[in-house]
Amino acid sequence: MRITDVTTIRLRYQPPIAMADAIHFMPERTAILVQVHTDTGLIGIGESAAYGGALTSIERVVLDDLAPIVIGESPFMVERAWARMAHRTHQRGQKGLLQMALSGIDIALWDVIGQATKTPLYQLLGGYRDRLVAYASAGFYAANKGPEELAEEVREYVARGFRHVKIKVGRNPEVVLNPLENMWAPEYATASLDEDVARVRAARGAIGDGIGLAIDANNAWNPSVALSFMRQVESVKIAWLEEPVATDDYAGSAQVARQLATPVAGYETESSLGGFRQLIASGAVDIVQPDVIWSGGISETRRIAALAQAYRRPIIPHVFSSGVALVANMHLIASIPNGSLLEFDQNPNPLRDELFIEPITIAADGTVALPDGPGLGVTLNPDTIARYRI
Structure with missing residues (x-):
């Protein structure tokens, strides 16, 4: 079997109300899917992260820089394909844009292997579990959305079966060196630190003490702000504090982790093995x-994940894009012993909920079943692709 082509699908959905996290304004949801074609007719599906810029920038790296490296090669030689893509383009950097683009092709290659061997990907990778406990990833900032509206939102997730919920914090203009002032729409739906404390307390009051509640600051704070905030919400029992400081502030994040009993989680914005090692x-x-x-x-x-296992650290992947990102991360979590919760974005997004013929849904007990088909085990819905393709 040989790879004959690599193609992309660009998608965009514009929700009725824009949302925001601590520093990012999100008036739309986008995704770029990657398809690897083979001479047997099998087509693997992947996705390249496209955060922070135009879809076309990622697309050009996929099609112009990486596709020529793998076309003509065996999809079964996936580790060699990865090494060649990474090494032949290393002068473009080993993080960010290149890793995003490379990711889509790599996922699609694994999907081809699973399809060819008629094996679900998580089993092909070793298999550890076939159901995942999901957490509701939501609680974003939006216009006219205060603590009462947030409380109502998270209460609904618990009613649907979620046993863990995560909400956003950190959209605080008064915090010195918060990147917010340099981002798009920095005045949109902001909150003071005191208002964020009220939001966290409202969420806890709505879901009760038996549900896990995590908070995500998206790199908005410095160590002193993070520690001060956590002292104010200590009685709320936070499950974890996510990305409290800048990704490359290793010492600052370590300071926060040492001084808190609450686990520090991160950092999705680190995209290299070397960075995670540090x-x-x-x-x-x-x-x-x-x-x-x-x-x-x-x-x-x-x-x-193997590096994290050596340090006895659990893996809770970042998952915030299309259905392909969701299902690919599901297979990863299900295949490793230190895989933990599944981030299940609950913001309106048909690029996630309507992308496949086979829906991915949460059960009443808060778990999600792995697809049992070969590879990723999903089939793109042509109607959804046609509706949102750009």
């Missing part, structure tokens, strides 16, 4: 959060 070895994270569409695909994220 985060883990320095004690900057208690929970490790790569993303297969951002961190070099299935191949590299498995290496990150």
